[in-house]
Amino acid sequence: MRIALDAMGGDLAPAEPVKGALLAAKEYGIDVAIVGPRARLEAELIKQPTDARVQIVDAGETIAMDEDDIAREVRRNPEAAINVAMALVRDGKADAVVSAGNTGAVMASAFFVLGRIPGIERPAVGMLLPYNSADVFLIDVGANVDCRASHIVQFGEMGSAYMERVRGVKNPRVGLLNNGEESSKGNELTLEAHEKLKEAKLNFIGNIEGAHVHKGVVDVVVTDGFTGNIALKVGEGIADYVLQQVRAVIKSSVLYTGAAVLLKPALRRAFKSMRYEEYGGANLLGVNGVVVIGHGRSDGMAVKNAIRVAREAASSGLIEQMRASFSKPPAPSSLSSGG
């Protein structure tokens, strides 16, 4: 197992990605190739007091963050770290790419270097949310802000493949994020997607409201990338807010502070289960290789966890299964007896 890490991606690059690579190499006993300008990475490695070893793959700087021209920038810079990391996977020299870089840049690079799996209309970004009751896979969290119903069905198929293959969930339950549970509820897009999801080869259990996403009633929540982004971000924001409130209350008096000292280890555990650093990263599904996108503010711990997510997907055979299941056109149910 070998992971290619874009050492130049993210707000804290290259220091924190390098730190994360060393942590992962040590903890998981896997090969990690850190990709970026050799001199800068060597300088970072010298600062790290560890006996872990990673390999440097020399590459250029990161892509300039011009949102409008990101795809062109990616194509114009084949030596950019993210492109070199993708090429390692394309050429069979690594099993997965991890980057905390700009999501648009990572996606553009994956499309450019790895390409889509045949049969996939729109690759999408899915995020495994580790709630206490169960893990929930939310897809799409931002790749496709304007979707057709058929895209949402494919997101369901990709999310279902992920939960089954990577997470070992048998016959994953799929729910459509909606403004009500009844099948009569929804906007134009979700009303149509609901009908199409019922016809798909999926364990589709119906609509799911925003308030129930965390409850473990479904394994996969499908939605368009705009709504998914809002849901993910509101959830992160509110979780932070509530924890801040609890902290503020605890600090508000000497008496409480005394009690809080006793509670601290336990509260830290609760806080930890909410933090993005622990999630690891989001999965770009539908391209020809395992690609994990970390949070832009990823520190070493977050990068390490993103590598864990990538390793899990790479060892699962997910890509091979998706190639097999999407490459052949699905037999329309109305014609299935005519074959």
Place this chain on the structure above:
Amino acid sequence: MRIALDAMGGDLAPAEPVKGALLAAKEYGIDVAIVGPRARLEAELIKQPTDARVQIVDAGETIAMDEDDIAREVRRNPEAAINVAMALVRDGKADAVVSAGNTGAVMASAFFVLGRIPGIERPAVGMLLPYNSADVFLIDVGANVDCRASHIVQFGEMGSAYMERVRGVKNPRVGLLNNGEESSKGNELTLEAHEKLKEAKLNFIGNIEGAHVHKGVVDVVVTDGFTGNIALKVGEGIADYVLQQVRAVIKSSVLYTGAAVLLKPALRRAFKSMRYEEYGGANLLGVNGVVVIGHGRSDGMAVKNAIRVAREAASSGLIEQMRASFSKPPAPSSLSSGG
């Protein structure tokens, strides 16, 4: 000040609405008319040990909850409690309506009995979210699941009027809920709405991400009713979830439980600030009268707070201001010098 309360609306009607009416009458010193079948309401009042007084306005039962036919059901039952309550406002016999009934039924009744304010394309439901940093008004939270950009601009105008008139916020800052802050980000709808909001007579400060809604950087967050519903519900769900986690940790050992006893009053305060019962209710804006919609599971405390919200709006002159500002067609800025 007189509030008409639909005593038959909500999962816990009529017991909890009646309780809430009595609490509000006592605490706020206002007249509350409870609307519903006289015999049932009299039976409820007898059970309540209070010296508070409310008036009964006799009416029929509630509307059957058939989602598809809700508008027809409302029209067919002029004697239903919600319609009788609306008629009190229409006829100047009450200053506001409060109901914890089905949102679709309350909206249909408001359209049918009160009608829209001239110039309003689509009434919308706005919710005041009481974060510690500031109050934020989220609109639309579910009335209009498919919107045009022009609707979203009007939601901004209505939300801005609410925050200015009812909450005393000078020149309220308006943000568009979006999947990124940059003006280049968004789906088709938000890209167009962004441009239109810039041209509107609003203190539009740009896009706002889901993670920043609670931070008090804007006073009004505008969005279509589908996205607003998801944002509201995900926020509620995650807040509940995080508090459950904290509670579970606190209960997980005898040592922690001891500390938790000391912390309890403080934590209860933190929990309280997250609970919908305290919010009071959502405002249906754009109809010819003050209408507040409580949560379907409203208990007496929640109904009391919904009455507080209604009273605040009714005494603010909001409806008169909206009639004045929407009834005249706005002068397009490109023609403003041409008189």
